[in-house]
Amino acid sequence: MLKSLICGLTLAALLASAGSWLGWRFAGDLPTDVEMRSVVAPLGVEGELWRDDAIATWADERATPMPWIFGTEDAFGPGFVIFETTEAVTDLGPLFTHVREDGWRVGGDHTAVKEDLRLSAVVEGDGxxxxxxxRAAPMAAIVLSILGWLAGAVIGGLLGRRRLSLKPTVFAAAGVLFLLPNTIVATAGLIADQIALNSTVGFPIIWNGLLNFGLCGCYLIGICLMVGVFFIDWRLPGPAAPAPLPPSGPESPSA
Incomplete structure (x- = not known):
């Protein structure tokens, strides 16, 4: 039972990450610079504007990105447009009155949501x-991550019920340990996605853990171990059945 549960959670997180990654390919566009300045116009002050439209991008816009495979980088975010004032602002009320009139749903902690976008405003220490x-997570990412999790849980649970010899068991346990960080990150991210659906907070990128530069080597080893166990123990035929014994009976009299 425990082995089925562990295998199910591991494969569920892996397929949920893959489904979320695929679903994020359907994300929409961010506001243009002109549209962004129109949103923040009620603040009544000048400011700097910068953006990163990539879906897989450095999560902290002030950090220096580390190039990674497939045009992505070491940390991942949904892309952003940021306006930062050059003068202190004492009241955010006009901003959120304006966005509410423009069709945004305003939440707590200076956040708002409109269709597939999330807005947040932060007052820094100097005013x-x-x-x-x-971007908010596209519905395709939500649906595919849930379907991936369910499929992985069922398949992993069924595979975990098989009896393994000692060596494949050790390999499978090592694979589960190497994939454990992704299991934790993806499962927590999947839960956070469901919370974000009914709130105005941003969505996590649940496949961030899977493509993290520092951990990708561990994940590749874990995946190779699990695939190796599958082909070595689950796909190869078992030992041949022993030949049937000759029927017992009275010996025929010798001539």
Whole structure:
């Protein structure tokens, strides 16, 4: 039972990450610079504007990215447009009154949501305001991650019920340990996705853990171990059945 549960959770997180990654390919566009300045116009002050439209991008816009495979980088975010004031602002009320009238649903902690976008405003220590608009997770990412999790849980649970010899058991246990960080990150991210659906907070990128530069080597080893166990123990035929014994009976009299 425990082995089935562990295998199910591991494969569920792996397929949920893959489904989420695929679903994020359907994400929409961010506001243009002109649209962003229109959103923040009620603040009544000048400011700097910068953006990163990539779906897989450095999560901290002030950090220096580390190039990674497939055009992505070491940490991942939904893309963003940021406006930061050059003067102190004392009241965010006009901003959120404006976005509410423009069709945004305003939540707590200076956040708002409109269709597939999330807005947040932060007042920094010197009174400057940073307004950020980022993508929300597309519905395809939500659906595919859930389907991937369910499929992985069922398949992993069934595979975990098989009896393994000692060596494949050791390999499978090592594979589960190597994939454990992704299991934790993806499962927590999947739960956070469901919370974000009914709130105004941003969505996590649950496949961030799978493609993390520092851990990708561990994940590759874990996947190779699990695939190796599958082909070595589950796909190869078992030992041949022993030949049947000759029927017992009275010996025929010798001539």
């Amino acid at each position: 400057l305001v940073r307004v950020r608009i980022e």
